[in-house]
Amino acid sequence: MPQKQDTTGEELKIRVGEEQVTGRAQGQGRPIVLLHSLLADASSFDPLAALLARTHRVVQLDLPGFGGSHPVAGGLEAVADRTADAIRNLKLETKPIVLGNGYGGFVALLTAIRHPQLAERLVLADCGVGFDEPGRQAFRNMSAAATAKGLAAISDVAMRRLFAPAFQAENAELIEQRRARFVAVHPETFHAACAALASLDLREQAAGVKVPALVLVGEQDEATPPRMARELASLLPDARFVLLGGCAHVPQLQAPQQFLDAIAAFIR
Template sequence: MDSSKLNIVKGGPIKGSTVVLIHAVGLDLTYWDHQIEALTANHHIVAVDLPGHGRSTRARHSGSIVDLARDVAMVIDDLGSRPVHVVGHSFGGMVAQELAISYPDHVRSLTLAATAASFSDEARDYMRSHGSAVSAQGMSAALLSLPLSLAGRTAQRRPDLLERLTRKILAMDPNVYAAAWREIAGFDASDRLSGIRCPALLLVGDEDRNTPPNASALLARTIAGATMVVIDGASHMLPMEAPERFNEELASFLQVVEKRATPHPKY
């Protein structure tokens, strides 16, 4: 896909190190609002709408995770500031993994939030059925599992967040959404994670039922030197449910990486 057809927003000092944000399936770059606000003081922030999401047009390619990683790589090329710090949430975290594996010279550091590298057969069957239900019934079928994406306390104190998510999901193209879930169901990067050589931070909520802490633990064990942080009282919508803690951990990690004399070696 021509990267010019992808909607992006930029903020923060041009001379600062660049942080690229990749959202979850069904969402868009506006769901990084807390992170954009917190990080633009010290970093150049680039948030991307994946194809068929937000204000980006639907891709002509298959929408595979491999294709999406290539799209983001082209965005980074156009920025002219590689390698960059990459932050991916959920499905965006899978795209970020593929980006770090296939385009290592593009990625200075990798932050993976509420994501996974592989799934059980039972989980894959559920994901396929979820995508099939949306294909057959439309986006209303996607709402059944939406409350499970939030911690119980969040759902009680932030009904506005559930309403915001509901409106966004209902506005999604069901074909793009279902295709993404088929991609998630088939995703398995577990045997390639050792190829990720940049600094990595893994963030996960202790109440995440979609990609629980043990999914991040697999990533932490396999990516050399990776750091894993479990955030209490949060579920799958981690960047929105616990933005202060999320931003604190992310900013601290970026600061440590920035203090290193040079970016990771290019391959």
């Protein structure tokens, strides 16, 4: 059961068999579950969650291997299954909207493929159905460099994949906060996610996702460029595409009000 922690919400410790998934919940209303990126943990949703909590029951989950969530072996499919089980075990009054960003977007999509009755709607931000070969190689390179030198050695690369250079220059304090969060990720979780994303291809399976979807992407996203989101939207049976001007890979953190305005009608 959720435990009251402070005025910003409740700490969640969700049992999935013998394992645990952690998170935070706040607000009342239509439920929406937030799944974070690989390079940015659940706290990357904090500004957006505060806005959403005015009208929704907002759940920020720590994906397996992040925060207090136990890791899971078996690739992205196992991550999606663990996430689906955790959402079911929340015992929400109605089916939730599932919103994923980056890595969390791929998890949300795969969760919808493997558990088609779980979500009422999907919001998929800065993700796709699979990377091209240069994109796959980028994950292999990051994993290899982190193996050789540690996550701190690739933190500049990680920040560039999250934020455009101009935004970094104007928001130095935020960038250092995000860098510290990235370096704290468990290395095994990072390597497993890189391996999964380097081989993922959901193109054939995307057609089986019947729930309505809103696909968004920052126009400056270098990690999952707009062409990936456009391809995803074209393959889903019921999807709408939105390009977010001036944003990169984590638009909900960079411009939370702009992001909320873009999704407001869809999640109402």
